[in-house]
Amino acid sequence: MDRDDLTETLKDAGLSPYQADAYVTVLELGAAPVTRVADASGVPDPRIYDVLRDLESAGYIETYKQESLYARANSLDEITDDLLTRASRFTEATEEIERRWNEPSVEQSTVSIVTRFETVIKNADEFIREAEMQVNVSLGVEHFERLRPALQAATERGVRVNLSIHTPDGSTASLPSPDELADVCSEARHRRLPSPFVVIVDRTKTCFAPHTGSTNEYGVLVDDRTHTYVFHWYFLTTQWDTWKPIYTALDEEPPIDYIDIRYCVRDVAPLLDSAAVRVRIEGTDTETGSDCVIEGVLSEVVVTDADDPVGSETIASYGGRVGLVVETEDGPVEVGGWGAMVEAIEAHRITVLGID
Structure with a gap:
């Protein structure tokens, strides 16, 4: 590296042009009178004392009295340590820029592809802590403890938490105890097969990553109702509906709360011929977008685009309207579920108050 390149590099490291010039000159001359340093460098005579004083304060040089004031380079250890630290910071900054470029935050895009599972589970934790209504989770026992505090906080806030937990060999030995599950979820089911990591929050946010045995290492972060709806059905049909509960805190007698209208329809449709089912609906007016609450008696269930699913235990049978x-x-009010458009109300929570 020639003199000019060294001077430019020192300027990049934080020295002023005069300081860089003077320091390189001192390195070249060794111990030398200040007047000679001024002559050999491009620093004006009136400025040389101030420049050398600043370099001495920074630890680059030291000055001493002989026949006149002399300057010499200080111990290199402190200087090289400082430069190496700066170089390390530039390297870290480069790596961080590359990471952020590869893994944009969810706010930048409705769907983001990331390369590290740590990013997926970190966002899942944040989403769960912000949940207001419902959380659907499919995870392995190895990730349960990581999300346990967030799940417990959500459950304590009254959020409906559906937890599908899977074990590597399908055994129950390593599953959390019922007491542990009671703290973190409304209902838990054990899937006896390796499964992807999925977290779905409030019908709008999703975190997904392939199961640990997959050859593909990536994650998907979603902040969008339409895309999340796809993951919601994936969760219901593969991670939830076909597996038996291992813990539940849900009531079997009124009042009974439903977050998903399809489960409500499945349970109440067989009762309508012989009983009056009183309900309260909390949701959104599909015309105005405002929150609303209605109460009344169910007079009808609407099920279309399916082959007589009423009474079926499998929720996939209720895939139509x-x-x-x-x-x-x-008067009568039509209530729909997630993404309702033709009904007057999109239901967020349905409570069966009584069955007479």
Whole structure:
């Protein structure tokens, strides 16, 4: 590296042009009178004392009295350590820029592909802590403890947490105890097969990563209702509906809360011929977008695009349009589920108040 390149590099490291010039000159001259340093460098005579004083304060040189004021380079250990630290910071900054470029935050895009599972589980933890209504989780026992505090906090806030937990060999030996599950979820099921990591929050956010045995290492972060709806059905049909509960805190007698309208329809449709089912619906007015609450008696269930699914235990049988008609004091109101468009209300929570 020639003199000019060294000077430019020192300037990049934080020295002023005069300081870099003077320091390189001192290195070349060894111990020399200050007046000679001024002559050999491009630093003006009136500035040389201030420049050398600043370099001495920074540890680059030291000055001493002989016949006149002399300057010499200080111990190199401190200088090289400082430069190596700066170089390390530039390297770390480069790596961080590359990581952020490869793994954009969810706010930058409705769907993001990331390369590290750590990014997926970190976002899952944040999403769960912000949940207001429902969390669906499919994870292995090895990741349970990582999300346990967030799941417990959500459960304590009254969020419905559905936990599908899988074990590497399908055994129950390493599953959390019922007492542990009671703290972190509303219901838990044991899937006896290796499964992807999935977290779905409030019908809008999804975190997904292939199971640990997959040859593909990537993750998907979603902040979008439409895409999340696809993952929601994946969770219901493969991670949840076909597996038996190992813990539940859900009531079998009124009041009974439902987050998904399809489970409500499945349970109440066989009762309508012989009983009056009173319900409260909390949701959104599909015309105005405002929150609303209605109460009344169910008069009808709406199930289309399916071959007589009423009474079926498998929720996949209710894959078409599903709705409720509620007789209120103001007349009948049609209620739909997630993404309702033709109904008056999109239901967020359905409570069966009584069955008479």
